[in-house]
Amino acid sequence: MATAARPATTAAPRETDLAGLQTSRLVQSHIWIAIAAFAVACLLGVWQMWARSPIQAPYHTAANYFRSVTLHGVSMAFVLTTFFIMGFGYYVAETALKRPLPGIGFAWVAFWMGIAGTLMAALSVISGNASVLFTFYPPLTATPWFYVGLVLVVVASWIWCILMIIAMRSWRRANDGRPVPLAMFATTANAVMWLWTTVGVAAELLFQVIPAAFGWNQTVDVGLSRTLFSWTLHAIVYFWLFPSYSAFYTMFPRAAGGRLYSDTMGRLAFILFLLYSLPVGLHHLFMDPEHSNGFKFLQMFLTALVSVPTLLTVFTITASAEIAGRMRGGKGLFGWIGALPWERPMVLATGLAFVMLFWGGGGGLINMSYGMNAMIHNTSWVTAHFHLIFGGTVVIMYQAICYSIWPSLTGRDFPSLKPLLVQLWLWFIGMMVMTLPWHWLGLEGQWRRVAAFDYSNPIIHGWGPWVIVSLVGGIILALSAFLFLYNLASLHWRGVLGAPAEIEYARAVHEPERVPSSLNGFGLWNIIVALLMLLAYGWPIAQFFVYPPPQAMVHRLG
Amino acid sequence: MAINEDAILKSELRWAIVVGGIVAVILIAILYAALAMHINPPSNREYVDPKTLHLSAEFTEANLGTRVDPNGQVVARLIATQFEFVPNCIVLPARTPVTMRITSPDVIHGLLVSGTNVNTMVIPGYVAQVHTTFTKTGDLLMPCHEFCGLGHSQMMATVRVVPPAAFHPGPGGRIACGNRG
Numbered sequence: 001m002a003t004a005a006r007p008a009t010t011a012a013p014r015e016t017d018l019a020g021l022q023t024s025r026l027v028q029s030h031i032w033i034a035i036a037a038f039a040v041a042c043l044l045g046v047w048q049m050w051a052r053s054p055i056q057a058p059y060h061t062a063a064n065y066f067r068s069v070t071l072h073g074v075s076m077a078f079v080l081t082t083f084f085i086m087g088f089g090y091y092v093a094e095t096a097l098k099r100p101l102p103g104i105g106f107a108w109v110a111f112w113m114g115i116a117g118t119l120m121a122a123l124s125v126i127s128g129n130a131s132v133l134f135t136f137y138p139p140l141t142a143t144p145w146f147y148v149g150l151v152l153v154v155v156a157s158w159i160w161c162i163l164m165i166i167a168m169r170s171w172r173r174a175n176d177g178r179p180v181p182l183a184m185f186a187t188t189a190n191a192v193m194w195l196w197t198t199v200g201v202a203a204e205l206l207f208q209v210i211p212a213a214f215g216w217n218q219t220v221d222v223g224l225s226r227t228l229f230s231w232t233l234h235a236i237v238y239f240w241l242f243p244s245y246s247a248f249y250t251m252f253p254r255a256a257g258g259r260l261y262s263d264t265m266g267r268l269a270f271i272l273f274l275l276y277s278l279p280v281g282l283h284h285l286f287m288d289p290e291h292s293n294g295f296k297f298l299q300m301f302l303t304a305l306v307s308v309p310t311l312l313t314v315f316t317i318t319a320s321a322e323i324a325g326r327m328r329g330g331k332g333l334f335g336w337i338g339a340l341p342w343e344r345p346m347v348l349a350t351g352l353a354f355v356m357l358f359w360g361g362g363g364g365l366i367n368m369s370y371g372m373n374a375m376i377h378n379t380s381w382v383t384a385h386f387h388l389i390f391g392g393t394v395v396i397m398y399q400a401i402c403y404s405i406w407p408s409l410t411g412r413d414f415p416s417l418k419p420l421l422v423q424l425w426l427w428f429i430g431m432m433v434m435t436l437p438w439h440w441l442g443l444e445g446q447w448r449r450v451a452a453f454d455y456s457n458p459i460i461h462g463w464g465p466w467v468i469v470s471l472v473g474g475i476i477l478a479l480s481a482f483l484f485l486y487n488l489a490s491l492h493w494r495g496v497l498g499a500p501a502e503i504e505y506a507r508a509v510h511e512p513e514r515v516p517s518s519l520n521g522f523g524l525w526n527i528i529v530a531l532l533m534l535l536a537y538g539w540p541i542a543q544f545f546v547y548p549p550p551q552a553m554v555h556r557l558g
Numbered sequence: 559m560a561i562n563e564d565a566i567l568k569s570e571l572r573w574a575i576v577v578g579g580i581v582a583v584i585l586i587a588i589l590y591a592a593l594a595m596h597i598n599p600p601s602n603r604e605y606v607d608p609k610t611l612h613l614s615a616e617f618t619e620a621n622l623g624t625r626v627d628p629n630g631q632v633v634a635r636l637i638a639t640q641f642e643f644v645p646n647c648i649v650l651p652a653r654t655p656v657t658m659r660i661t662s663p664d665v666i667h668g669l670l671v672s673g674t675n676v677n678t679m680v681i682p683g684y685v686a687q688v689h690t691t692f693t694k695t696g697d698l699l700m701p702c703h704e705f706c707g708l709g710h711s712q713m714m715a716t717v718r719v720v721p722p723a724a725f726h727p728g729p730g731g732r733i734a735c736g737n738r739g
Binding site: 062063065066131132133137139140221222223226261262265285286287288289290291292293296297300301304305307308311312315316319323365369370371372373374375377378379444445447448449450451452453454457459460509510549550551552553555557 | 561563566567569570573574577578580581584585587588591592597598599600601602603604605606607608609640662664665666668670672673675676677678679680681682683684685686687699701702703704705706707708709710711714
């Protein structure tokens with residue numbers, strides 16, 4: 001938790017402190033890679049909005065635009081998230097379980113494998129041989145090294161998953177089956193979910209796209225590839241979201257000066273994410289011709305259920321905030337809100353994230369509404385939705401987590417929290433200014449993924465001012481991103497020495513002595529995930545083998 | 559504020575019931591729209607070989623565009639290809655049920671018609687089919703809305719919606735945009 005400046009006491013500088021975190025270098029290495037990718041992606045994002053606006057942008061060609069979009073998507077969706085989640089996972093494993101991370105050597109192997117994969121993918125994109133966006137679109141194929149690089153990143157994340165599972169299990173064995181600390185329970189739930197999640201994209205890449213990219217196959221079953229990718233496409237968002245939700249439950253209540261309302265609800269929410277993030281991906285394919293309405297309806301139904309853990313979380317976290325507010329002297333129906341310590345980054349970030357989650361989640365409910373999807377599919381509405389979820393819940397909480405854990409990693413405290421708060425506010429304002437016009441333009445029919453608009457067309461002409469407003473939002477976001485970078489980096493040389501090497505996670509109002517084994521592990525839930533996946537994806541995938549559709553010719557770009 | 563364990567559990571359960579109610583209302587609304595108002599996604603599941611489209615009966619060049627079938631059904635057939643729609647302008651009557659049938663000989667495309675709920679993916683190997691009734695007349699934009707390659711941004715067609723009285727199919731029930739097509 002980020003604390004206010006603390007006078008440098010007699011504590012020795014941490015460089016010589018052997019009691020420091022074992023994973024400090026490991027965690028910082030991962031998260032700095034994540035932040036570097038994030039900064040590049042933010043700049044590209046601004047340029048892309050400039051290119052799509054009525055204002056003439058430099059270097060504006062279709063080739064540059066799609067190169068940029070691919071790099072933006074890959075950096076944000078694969079590099080920032082995977083490296084952050086891995087780094088934060090190692091941190092939680094050491095600090096929540098209060099024991100050394102088992103297999104730290106393997107963690108470093110995974111790190112370098114991830115770096116190698118990222119470089120391969122990045123060079124493929126920069127060279128212009130992989131402008132297929134991060135969602136691939138076979139029968140278009142890029143240079144095979146783009147996909148091989150991404151596979152390396154995924155394999156690195158699998159090593160992380162196994163390390164997290166081993167860490168949790170060995171702690172549980174050593175602790176006579178006592179409840180696994182909630183932060184680690186969340187991290188391991190995410191690891192288990194990610195192993196399930198990546199099966200779809202791994203099958204698509206290994207059996208369809210990579211053989212096509214190398215020239216071993218001349219045709220590809222497009223319906224099957226889209227279906228396999230959809231398997232991954234929803235759950236990957238929850239992979240990104242898990243650390244944010246973990247921070248809501250295990251960091252926010254303590255930062256607010258209170259306690260977590262219910263530990264059990266936290267476990268339940270994480271289990272529900274594991275169950276309902278996976279059998280829902282067909283909602284990305286509502287407008288596709290290769291699936292029947294029956295399975296689209298079934299997965300729409302399951303998608304509606306994935307809103308349940310989020311709504312439970314909103315209640316539990318709000319109740320935790322109310323406890324904190326009242327302990328701090330807040331009175332009346334809403335007085336406790338003003339009594340919360342909004343000057344603490346974790347508290348502010350959680351509040352802002354909830355506002356953005358309201359808009360992003362509300363938009364998501366429209367998207368998943370089956371027939372209504374036709375109104376907004378592949379319009380800017382969808383771009384607005386997932387930028388609000390990604391920027392508004394994922395990234396802002398990653399930023400708050402960094403502010404919370406950096407003192408314990410570096411042994412230095414922030415001399416002032418002001419620049420941190422300014423940065424979070426800028427991120428929030430930028431996100432709202434960017435995405436609200438996108439929602440509107442999406443309803444007006446502005447479509448996605450084009451390098452430029454022809455503003456001489458009278459319908460498109462009217463969109464120009466709104467596009468410029470969203471560009472302003474993007475510029476604010478980029479400023480915030482660089483202030484974030486500066487805040488973290490400057491801690492390394494300007495931070496006040498003496499921060500403790502440990503972090504306290506939030507305690508529940510009633511800390512459980514024992515929990516049912518179903519709430520302390522994932523064995524039962526894995527069986528249910530398997531059954532749900534069989535129900536939801538069994539026939540939708542089997543149909544391509546039972547009634548093979550005509551294949552499409554491969555179109556190689558790289 | 560209730561803070562003992564039992565009260566916490568009860569409050570969570572109460573909220574869970576509220577959440578269940580919210581989700582149920584959403585699902586009922588969707589079910590009603592699907593069953594009573596027939597608002598469903600386009601889910602045609604009809605195969606066509608993208609490699610031999612030009613030899614197929616339906617998607618040969620001569621058969622593309624709008625045609626009124628002998629039974630009065632108005633059908634527009636299009637091919638979405640890198641980086642254009644063929645034809646790039648179609649005429650359709652307002653306030654009349656119409657069907658659009660689209661397929662791709664090469665890569666994934668998609669389309670929407672601005673200001674309407676016409677929206678579908680166009681996947682090579684399948685015939686995408688959309689039924690709709692246009693309520694307004696005029697030239698509507700029909701862009702490709704899915705990334706299909708570097709020329710994607712230029713891929714755009716026009717849907718010319720005319721009043722039913724001005725919709726005069728020629729021989730064979732065919733009608734085209736003419737010079738502006």
